[in-house]
Amino acid sequence: MTTRPGDRTEPARVVGDAYDALAAVVRPLGDEESWLPTGxxxxxxxxxxxxxxxxxxxxxxxxxxxxxxxxxxDAVTYWTDWAPDPVGAAHGRRYNRVAASMFLDFGQLKEVCLETLAAAARAAAAAASDRPVRTQGHVLTAGDLMTTLAVEATVHHLDLTVGLPDAPGPSATGLAAVRATLDGLLGRPVPxxxxxxxxxxxxxxxTALTLAERRALGAxxxxxxLFS
Structure with missing residues (x-):
């Protein structure tokens, strides 16, 4: 993706929008809401x-x-290492449940989450998007890393609001990044x-595919x- 400073699709702007949208959901939550189910x-x-x-x-x-x-x-091929892993997924669920339970006061978890999202957005805004950086055993440009972060934040934003029907939705730029990534993995715009x-x-x-959707997608x- 070719970007220009100030362009709506500039990676730092996209991840900043995604994190701002997440913060808008998290900020008003109280202890009761923290126990609601997610996606x-x-x-x-x-x-x-x-x-x-x-x-x-x-x-x-x-x-x-x-x-x-x-x-x-890059921002698309980063996701190609993903493969179904029921055992790893179960371990991840258990780890997050145990680690999150260490915050006896939900307000503390909320505060550190909001602070860290804001700090990550500021770091993204200050980074040169063409600089190679390392994460999870791979090297990406900082700009492509930012796009992957926005994609993950946007998908989890949808997960977070499953039990919060009145919560604001994800950012438009985050959703556009998700669509571009999915189309890239599919190799064509979704039919x-x-x-x-x-x-x-x-x-x-x-969400399970319907029969009509499976027919339209074909093979x-x-x-x-495409990833989870």
Whole structure:
């Protein structure tokens, strides 16, 4: 993706928008809401918030970890390492549940989550988007890293609001980044008239494909979910 400073699709702007939208959901939550279910199996709101906190911390580390070698992944191919892993997913659910429970006061978890999201957004705004950085065993440009962070934040925003019907939705730029990533993984624009939010849910396994959708996708239906 070619970007220009100030362009709505500039990566720092996209991840900043995604994190701002998340913060708007998190900020008013109280202890009662923190126990509501989410779109992530086995996770309540507070568990997913701890996962989002961990990802924002990863963003801060990655944006300050320059890499000497050239990028081996971009904003789309970053996701190609994903494969179904029921055992790993179960371990992740258990870890997040236990770790999130260490915050006896939900307000403390909320405060550190909001602070870290804001810090990660500021770090993204200050980073040169073409600088190679390292994360999770791969090298990406900082701009491509930012796009992956926005995609993950936007998909989890949809998860977070499953039990919060009055909460604000994800940012438009975040949803556009999700669509571009999914189309990139699919290798073509999705051949179905899906809205951004439904596409995000269907292509990440959060919503089952209907028979009509499977027919429209053809052989590509077997590739869903594209990532989770």
């Amino acid at each position: 992530c199996t086995g996770w309540a709101v507070r568990d997913l918030m701890f996962h989002l906190l961990a990802d924002a911390r990863r963003a801060l580390v990655a944006l300050h970890t320059p890499a000497a070698g050239p990028p081996d992944r 179905y008239d899906w809205g951004d939010e439904h596409y995000a849910r269907a292509a990440t396994g959060r 590509d239906a077997a590739r869903f979910p």
